[in-house]
Amino acid sequence: MSREPAETTEEITRFLSAALRRAVGPDDDYFTLGLVDSLFALELVTYVEVTFSLTVEVEDLDLDSFRTARRITEFVHRKTGADDPTPLHAGDN
Amino acid sequence: MPATTEARDGTGPSPLVAAAAELAATARIPAGQWDTDGRVPSDVLRTVARTGLLAADQPARYGGRDLTPGELGEVAAHLGGVCSALRGLLTVQSMVAAALLRWGTRAQRAQWLPNLADGTLTAGFAATEDGAGSALGEVSTVIEESGNQLRVTGRKKWVTFGQSADVLLVLGRQEGKLTTVLVETDRLGVRREPVTGQLGMRAAGIAHITLDAVRVPADHRIAPPGAGLSHVAATALDHGRYTVAWGCVGMAEACLADAAGHAAARFQAGVPIGHHHSVAALLARTAVRAAAARELAALAGRARTAGPGRGITETVMAKYAAADACAAAGRDAVQILGAAGCAPDSRAGRHYRDAKIMQIIEGAQEVTEAHIADQLLRRFGAVG
Known part of the structure; x- marks a missing residue:
């Protein structure tokens, strides 16, 4: 994957902000914000799969990996074997 | 039959869609009696399941027939046009199979899908409860770990073909988190109560089902707790x-x-x-x-x-x-x-x-x- 983690996070926060109709930061836990309807989790899985050309398997379904844009970024880069293994920290972008 | 007479493309329906049309034609007359009797005869249910139509959209590697969504839709329309109960049988079998295909592990898919695809096993979807209809997040069925087993306790309502299903996909909570687990209906502690006289879907074998500390192997849980x-x-x-x-x-x-x-x-x-x-x-x-x-x-x-x-x-x-x-x-x-x-x-x-x-x-x-x-x-x- 050629995408930098910061770009990935930006892409995901853009999707989440549009989907949830409010600005969502990289570390906002949108599930606990109570902003998602009953089909959103599936839509998010599909979005991640389509956007980053990967398949979310049941083994990946650790919901903590999907709680924030930054965690999704880590998941995406782990899953796609990204070159940059450095964990992201708040304020990276 | 479509409401317009627009010609189909020249390819004709897939053989399975044609098989569904034939099945529908044979069900057309008896469907009324099934409704009156409040049941589809068990030999008919078995025969329909064994056609392989009920989860025909499953991939061939799991014994399915790779039916496209469009073809699956035509099958459902043929059945629904004569008998909602038979369409309901298709719906519950294919929805449980779809959930397993998507969220079962490789081992779980290999264990369950071929039997669902060929109709050896029929499935029910047990989600609704007294206090949880449209708001399924309110379910109170409890799933507990007990050694290398899971223990399931709760009462499910309005399970389509719950009277005859061999296995149920049950929605409950494990340590508070929404979780799904497969429960075979021949296990100790499964009690089925047929529902009769309801407004519609009278032949759909609907049951309320009590799960009284039913034990299943731990590998019957589908997806981690929280994703149920x-x-x-x-x-x-x-x-x-x-x-x-x-x-x-x-x-x-x-x-x-x-x-x-x-x-x-x-x-x-x-x-x-x-x-x-x-x-x-x-x-x-x-x-x-x-x-x-x-x-x-x-x-x-x-x-x-x-x-x-x-x-x-x-x-x-x-x-x-x-x-x-x-x-x-x-x-x-x-x-x-x-x-x-x-x-x-x-x-x-x-x-x-x-x-x-x-x-x-x-x-x-x-x-x-x-x-x-x-x-x-x-x-x-x-x-x-």
Whole structure:
């Protein structure tokens, strides 16, 4: 994957902000914000799969990996074997 | 039969769609009696399951027939057009199989899917409870770990074909988190209570099911705790909405055919009743609703062809439109048929009762409206 983690996070926060109709930061836990309807989790899985050309398997379904844009970024880069293994920290972008 | 006579493309239906049409033709006469009796005979259920139609959209590597969403839709429309109970059998089997295909581990898929695909096992979806209908997040069934087993305790309601299902996909909570688990119905502590006399879907083997500390192996849990509703049940319900939508299309078209046939053949004061403007209007409106529902269902089918997780909103819209179309078609067909529509053996009357159920199951109309509107607000609302 050629995408930098910061770009990935930006892409995901853009999707989440549009989907949830409010600005969502990289570390906002949108599930606990109570902003998602009953089909959103599936839509998010599909979005991640389509956007980053990967398949979310049941083994990946650790919901903590999907709680924030930054965690999704880590998941995406782990899953796609990204070159940059450095964990992201708040304020990276 | 579609509400318009537009020619199909030259390829003809797939053999399985043709098989579904034949099956529907044989069920057309006895379906009324099944409704009166409140059950489909068990040998018929077994025969239908063994056709492999019930989860024919499963991939061939799991014993399925790789049916496309469009073809699966046609199968559901054929069954729904003669018997909502048989369509319900297809719906529950294929929705449980879809959830397992998407969220089962490799081992779980290999263990369960071939038997669901060939109909050796029939499945039920046990989600609803007294305090959890449209709001399934409220379920209180408890799943506890106990050694290398899981113990399941709760009471599930309105399980379609719960009277006969071999295995149930049960939604409950493990340590508070929504979780799904497969429970075979021959296990100790499973008690089934047949439901009779309900408004519609009378032949659909509906049962309330009590799970009294039922023990299953730990590998019967599907997906980690927390994903039971948002991923597993949501996948099942999305699939269920799709086949329900097509079943509704079949029902609307069947009602239209009965109503139009009657309106053309029945003379009052020297003219067919279809010549009366008010009757003609009912027919015309039904035809438009049925055709529109078919097109929305086809649209959902095309969207779903792109793969798992696609076409969710299109499917919600199709189910919403088709449920309304068949409810209106049933109502108006009974009106046009008059006394014949009210008779105990009235096909339109049966569809009328079943159609009302379609406006409630797999997401009540009000819930689907909320979802559709939510999508609009996302698209057009300001982010702030």
